[in-house]
Amino acid sequence: MPISARNQLEGKVASVKLGDIMAHVVVKIGKSQIESVITRASAEELGLNKGDTVRVVIKSTEVMLQKD
Amino acid sequence: MPISARNQLEGKVASVKLGDIMAHVVVKIGKSQIESVITRASAEELGLNKGDTVRVVIKSTEVMLQKD
Amino acid sequence: MPISARNQLEGKVASVKLGDIMAHVVVKIGKSQIESVITRASAEELGLNKGDTVRVVIKSTEVMLQKD
Amino acid sequence: MPISARNQLEGKVASVKLGDIMAHVVVKIGKSQIESVITRASAEELGLNKGDTVRVVIKSTEVMLQKD
Amino acid sequence: MPISARNQLEGKVASVKLGDIMAHVVVKIGKSQIESVITRASAEELGLNKGDTVRVVIKSTEVMLQKD
Amino acid sequence: MPISARNQLEGKVASVKLGDIMAHVVVKIGKSQIESVITRASAEELGLNKGDTVRVVIKSTEVMLQKD
Numbered sequence: 001m002p003i004s005a006r007n008q009l010e011g012k013v014a015s016v017k018l019g020d021i022m023a024h025v026v027v028k029i030g031k032s033q034i035e036s037v038i039t040r041a042s043a044e045e046l047g048l049n050k051g052d053t054v055r056v057v058i059k060s061t062e063v064m065l066q067k068d
Numbered sequence: 069m070p071i072s073a074r075n076q077l078e079g080k081v082a083s084v085k086l087g088d089i090m091a092h093v094v095v096k097i098g099k100s101q102i103e104s105v106i107t108r109a110s111a112e113e114l115g116l117n118k119g120d121t122v123r124v125v126i127k128s129t130e131v132m133l134q135k136d
Numbered sequence: 137m138p139i140s141a142r143n144q145l146e147g148k149v150a151s152v153k154l155g156d157i158m159a160h161v162v163v164k165i166g167k168s169q170i171e172s173v174i175t176r177a178s179a180e181e182l183g184l185n186k187g188d189t190v191r192v193v194i195k196s197t198e199v200m201l202q203k204d
Numbered sequence: 205m206p207i208s209a210r211n212q213l214e215g216k217v218a219s220v221k222l223g224d225i226m227a228h229v230v231v232k233i234g235k236s237q238i239e240s241v242i243t244r245a246s247a248e249e250l251g252l253n254k255g256d257t258v259r260v261v262i263k264s265t266e267v268m269l270q271k272d
Numbered sequence: 273m274p275i276s277a278r279n280q281l282e283g284k285v286a287s288v289k290l291g292d293i294m295a296h297v298v299v300k301i302g303k304s305q306i307e308s309v310i311t312r313a314s315a316e317e318l319g320l321n322k323g324d325t326v327r328v329v330i331k332s333t334e335v336m337l338q339k340d
Numbered sequence: 341m342p343i344s345a346r347n348q349l350e351g352k353v354a355s356v357k358l359g360d361i362m363a364h365v366v367v368k369i370g371k372s373q374i375e376s377v378i379t380r381a382s383a384e385e386l387g388l389n390k391g392d393t394v395r396v397v398i399k400s401t402e403v404m405l406q407k408d
Contacts, residue, residue: 004178004269006103019361021223024379030098035074036131039196039228042140046135055134060175061265061401062130063104065344066123067114072337072382087157089291092175107296107400110344128379129197129333133140142239155293160311166234171210172267182271191270197333198266199240201276202259203250208314208405225359243332243364243377246276264311265401278375302370307346308403318407327406334402335376338395339386
């Protein structure tokens, strides 16, 4: 079911750290990495584990740009 | 000056479309692309043009994950 | 493909207004309505039209609460 | 005092889970539910408890859409 | 009706620029200024005009920090 | 390296509270204060301490307005 969020990148979970409410997930995407903070509840329901293939999803209005 | 946003990826501007208030910018990052919507004012002040090297910046709380 | 965003509500598109860069979409959900601003590009690629069944998706970190 | 955020839905708190920094709050709205992650400080200052009537507030630029 | 968003600063509208879908509003707060992009619909419904006293509202999860 | 985020205010760290995943930081800016929630990892990497001079950075699409 396609979503309006324009940024969807496939990668592999490099680490999952569960906190009381939130979880910090690092995803390897090619030579880069993207970090995500989601609820612990979602991390558990998705069953996120190191090595899982996941898709990172980011709404374009959340993306900033820097230029020298 | 380091920023707390954990996601910072370098790429090249592939296109800039200016609207009345907002601007839609596509950035090539390796084999992926990231799309950003910023204000037209910022796009003009940064002088964003096709081919420019830019850094994409995303706060980790804005990043969602999908898993099959 | 399940997404970490915890808020997913089904509704029907009540109106779509396309701007130069962004689009403003109103979705009826039961007796409530939810308004969404996405890129015009996404609105066109999803082919959003009045009457379409859609799912509204919201990351829980974006939800504020008011209480008297 | 009206706020620019276009999404304001009234509901009842179904659960509050307090963490060290954040709090996870579930709100029943009609037959749906909305989940919110706010600071623990705000949850305490608002005195959020199960059964409280609250209003959920969401900026429209944070709302994504999915369509089959 | 108190809101969970922890940042609420009072200021005066310095300018309002209406676009097709969005509006760009500049608010003077003491010696600083804050810029806001909201929907044109909200800018019109709030009747925002230069000189109006407004309150700027920002969820703390949207605030980044830079340090040398 | 200039960033597209239009809101950049200089202040001094008034407090830092570290949680398991997130950190809650209060920044004094003139007579106002701004609160930020970032990852604990970023708070540690930036070495944030009370009294530090920091810059608060906020994307304009995250700023809401209230008016009586």
